[in-house]
Amino acid sequence: MLERLPSLALVTLVTLLIWVFAEGQSVRRQTRDLDISIAMPAESRLLTVLDDDWSARAEITLEGSAASLDAALRQLRPGVRLVAGENFSDAPGEFSLDLLDAIRGTEMLRGLGVTVAAVEPPELRVRVERLVTATAVVRASAPEGVLAGPPTILPAEVTLSFPGSLRDALPDPLELTAVLDRDQLEALDRGRQQTVTGVRLSLPEPLATARGVRAEPGEVNVTLTLVDTTRSVDVPIVPVHVRLSPLALSDWDIELADPFVRGVTIRGPGEAIEALPRNDSGELRLIATLALSPDEIERAALEAGGELLGRVSFDAYGPGLSFETADQSVRVRVSRREAASEGG
Numbered sequence: 001m002l003e004r005l006p007s008l009a010l011v012t013l014v015t016l017l018i019w020v021f022a023e024g025q026s027v028r029r030q031t032r033d034l035d036i037s038i039a040m041p042a043e044s045r046l047l048t049v050l051d052d053d054w055s056a057r058a059e060i061t062l063e064g065s066a067a068s069l070d071a072a073l074r075q076l077r078p079g080v081r082l083v084a085g086e087n088f089s090d091a092p093g094e095f096s097l098d099l100l101d102a103i104r105g106t107e108m109l110r111g112l113g114v115t116v117a118a119v120e121p122p123e124l125r126v127r128v129e130r131l132v133t134a135t136a137v138v139r140a141s142a143p144e145g146v147l148a149g150p151p152t153i154l155p156a157e158v159t160l161s162f163p164g165s166l167r168d169a170l171p172d173p174l175e176l177t178a179v180l181d182r183d184q185l186e187a188l189d190r191g192r193q194q195t196v197t198g199v200r201l202s203l204p205e206p207l208a209t210a211r212g213v214r215a216e217p218g219e220v221n222v223t224l225t226l227v228d229t230t231r232s233v234d235v236p237i238v239p240v241h242v243r244l245s246p247l248a249l250s251d252w253d254i255e256l257a258d259p260f261v262r263g264v265t266i267r268g269p270g271e272a273i274e275a276l277p278r279n280d281s282g283e284l285r286l287i288a289t290l291a292l293s294p295d296e297i298e299r300a301a302l303e304a305g306g307e308l309l310g311r312v313s314f315d316a317y318g319p320g321l322s323f324e325t326a327d328q329s330v331r332v333r334v335s336r337r338e339a340a341s342e343g344g
Contacts, residue, residue, distance in 0.1 A: 029117065030069050034060045035079030036099070040090065040128070046163050046212035047084055050094070050125040058099060058121060064114035072114040080106055090128055097124045131212055132164040136174040138201065140222050146185055151224035153178060155217070158201065162213045169206055177202040178220050191228030197221045231270040235284050238264050240312055240330055243291040250337070252297050257331035261288045261312055268321035276317060288312035290330055297334050308332050 036058050040047035062072055080103055084090035087102040099119045103109070109116070136158055140151045160174060178199040188194050198219045207213045238261045242254050264286070266273060277285045290310045300308035310330050314323040 027063060028066055028069055029061060029063050030073065031059060031061045032073060032076070034058050034076055036103075037079060037081045038084075038097075038124075038126070039081060040084045042085070042090065043161075044131050045084070045090060045092070046129045046131055047090075048127045048129070048211060050127055051121075054121075054124060058119050060103065060116060061118040062114045063117045064112075068113035072109060072112045075108050075112065080108065082106070084128065092128050092130050094125065094127045097126045099123055129163045129165055129212070131161050132167060133159055133161050134167075134170075134174050136160045136176045136215070138176050138178055138220055140178045140180060140199075140224070141202075142180040142185065142224075143182055146226055148191075148225040148227045151222050154221045154223070158218075158220070159216045160207075160213070161216070162207055163210060166206055166210060171204070175204070176215060177204075178222055180222060180224075185226060188226055190226040190230060193223060193225045195221055195223045229270050230267060231273050232265055232267045233273055233284065235264045235266065235286055237262050238286045238288045240288045240290050242332075243289055245294060248292070248294045248297055252301075253335045253337050254292070254297075255333045255335075256290075257333070261325055261328065261330070263325055264288075265324045266321055267324070272318075272320045276321075286314070287316065288314060288328075289316060290332070292332070300332075300334050301336060306334050308334065 034057065036056055038047060038049065038056075060076075062069055064072065082088060082097075082099075082102045087105050088097050089095065100116060100122055103119060104116045138153050138156055138158060140153055142151075158176065160176070162170075179202050180196060180199060184196055184199075188196070199222050200219055201215050202208070203213060203215070240256060240259050240261055242256070244252070244254070266276070266284075279285045290312050292308075292310060296308060296310075300306060308331075310332050312328050312330055314321075317323075
C-alpha cells in the first residue's frame with residue numbers, strides 16, 4: 001500500500017492540472033461598463049454625437065476563456081478610443097455608428113482571444129461635418145465715451161474655422177469683437193496711447209454656441225487712448241483743523257502761526273471734483289487736517305522750545321484726487337495748559 005502512494009499522488013496532481021487547464025480554457029461571459037471616447041483626428045471635420053442621453057459609457061459583454069477575459073479586462077480598464085477613419089467612417093453626413101463592429105475592430109483587443117458579444121447601446125447617431133474657413137474682421141468694443149478715438153487692432157483680421165452648415169446663417173462680412181471691459185481700462189493711464197495685450201475675441205451667434213469653432217489667433221492687441229477726464233481747480237485759501245487725541249486736547253494749548261494753507265490745486269477725475277463739498281454759493285469748502293500725536297507735542301515742549309513744524313493732509317477726501325500746494329507745512333506752538341486754581 002505504501003509503495004502505491006507516490007503513484008497515487010502523481011495521478012492526483014496530473015488530474016488537478018488537467019482540471020485547472022480545462023477550467024482556464026472553458027468559455028465564459030463577462031459584462032462590464034466601459035468608457036468610450038469618440039475622436040475625429042482631422043482638423044478639417046467635426047464629429048457630433050446626436051443622442052442626447054449618450055454618457056460616453058457603454059455596457060460591453062465579452063466571451064472567452066477565464067485567462068483571456070482577465071487579460072482583456074485589464075486592457076480595457078482605461079477605456080476604448082474609437083477614431084473616425086480607423087474604426088468607423090469619417091464621411092460627411094449623419095449615420096448610425098455600430099458600436100459593436102467599431103469596438104471589435106480596435107487594435108487593443110486583437111490577439112487576446114476574446115469575442116465582443118454585445119454592446120449596450122448597440123449604436124449611436126452621429127454627424128460628421130466639414131469645417132470651412134473664412135477671414136473675419138476684428139472690431140473693438142469699449143464702454144461708451146471712454147475712448148479718445150478709434151483704436152488700432154493687431155491683427156485686424158483673423159482666420160475663423162467653423163462648421164460649413166452655419167455659413168448661410170452668418171453675416172457678410174464676418175466680424176468678431178475684441179471686448180475691452182472696465183477692469184482692463186481702469187488700470188490704464190488717461191490721455192496717452194497705450195496697448196492692451198491678449199484681448200479675447202467674442203463670437204457672434206450662432207458661432208458663440210456652436211462646437212468646432214476656432215479663431216486663429218484667438219487674442220489680439222488693442223492700442224488705444226482713453227479720454228482724459230482729469231480736471232484741476234485752484235482754491236486760494238483752505239483752513240487748517242488740528243486733530244488731537246482727547247488726552248492731548250485737555251493738556252495742551254495749540255496755536256498755529258497761520259491757520260490757513262494757501263494756493264491749493266486739486267487734480268483728479270471731474271466727477272470726483274464735482275463731489276467735493278461746497279457752500280451755498282457753490283464754492284469749494286475744504287479743510288486741511290493737521291494731525292499731532294502726544295509724542296510729537298511732548299518732544300516739541302521739551303526739546304524745541306514748544307515749537308514744531310507739522311504737515312497738513314487732505315486724506316479726508318478719499319483716493320483719486322491729488323492736492324498740491326507750494327508749502328504744506330504749518331508752524332505750530334504748543335504749551336502745557338495750566339490747571340485751574342482751586343475754588344476758581
